[in-house]
Amino acid sequence: MDLKERVRESINSLDLPVKCLLGYLNGKHSPELRLQMLPGSTVIDEDYAGNKTETYAMEVIMAGPDEGLINETLGKIAELLADHDYIVTSKDDSFDFSGVEVASFPHPILADAQGDVTYVFDFKVTVDTYKKG
Numbered sequence: 179m180d181l182k183e184r185v186r187e188s189i190n191s192l193d194l195p196v197k198c199l200l201g202y203l204n205g206k207h208s209p210e211l212r213l214q215m216l217p218g219s220t221v222i223d224e225d226y227a228g229n230k231t232e233t234y235a236m237e238v239i240m241a242g243p244d245e246g247l248i249n250e251t252l253g254k255i256a257e258l259l260a261d262h263d264y265i266v267t268s269k270d271d272s273f274d275f276s277g278v279e280v281a282s283f284p285h286p287i288l289a290d291a292q293g294d295v296t297y298v299f300d301f302k303v304t305v306d307t308y309k310k311g
Contacts, residue, residue, distance in 0.1 A: 179273055181234060181305060182215045184266040189213065189238070192254050195247060198238070208294065209242025211251065216300075228309030231276065233302050241288075241296040248297045252284035259301050266303075273305035 182200060189198040198211045216235040223231040238255055240248045258264060260280045267275065281300040288296040 179305075179307065180268055180270050181266070181273055181303060182213060182236070184268060185236065185303065186213045188258065188264075188266055189255055192258060194251050194254065196240075196251070198255075203239060203241050203296070205241075209240060209244065209247060209251075211238070211240045213238055222304070230307050231304065232307060233304045235281075235300065235302055237298055237300045238284075239296065239298045241294055243293050243295070245286075245295050245297075248295065249284060252297055252299055256280055256283055256299055273307050276304040276306055278303050 186198050186200055194211070196207075196209050196211045198213050200213055202214060203210055203212055214237050216237060218235060220233045221230050222233060238252060240252055242248055259278050264278055265275050279302045281302055282298075284297045284299040286295055287298050
């Protein structure tokens with residue numbers, strides 16, 4: 179399923195000071211912006227054919243020395259995802275987008291001794307997936 183790639187692509191369509199990458203922060207860049215799919219998708223509904231409606235927990239995380247830049251960047255992303263017209267489309271037909279729910283707004287989770295701060299916000303994406311064959 180190409181869900182996380184399509185969400186990252188939509189984030190990178192914004193005019194942001196840094197590109198969003200997939201995976202965990204690695205500290206190789208500053209500032210650093212990442213999209214992570216969190217473990218534990220939830221099956222909301224499944225039919226006898228194996229088609230499912232599922233919710234995936236995701237988070238956007240950003241670290242760097244400039245809290246203002248982080249807040250501005252994550253604010254733009256949160257605004258994009260919270261828009262009622264937001265949609266992503268699978269390029270490999272692995273899902274149909276149903277909706278997104280912003281679960282938290284950007285908030286700090288860490289400040290280190292070098293002066294970098296880390297902010298995060300969570301959201302849930304609901305999609306329909308279809309059993310192949």
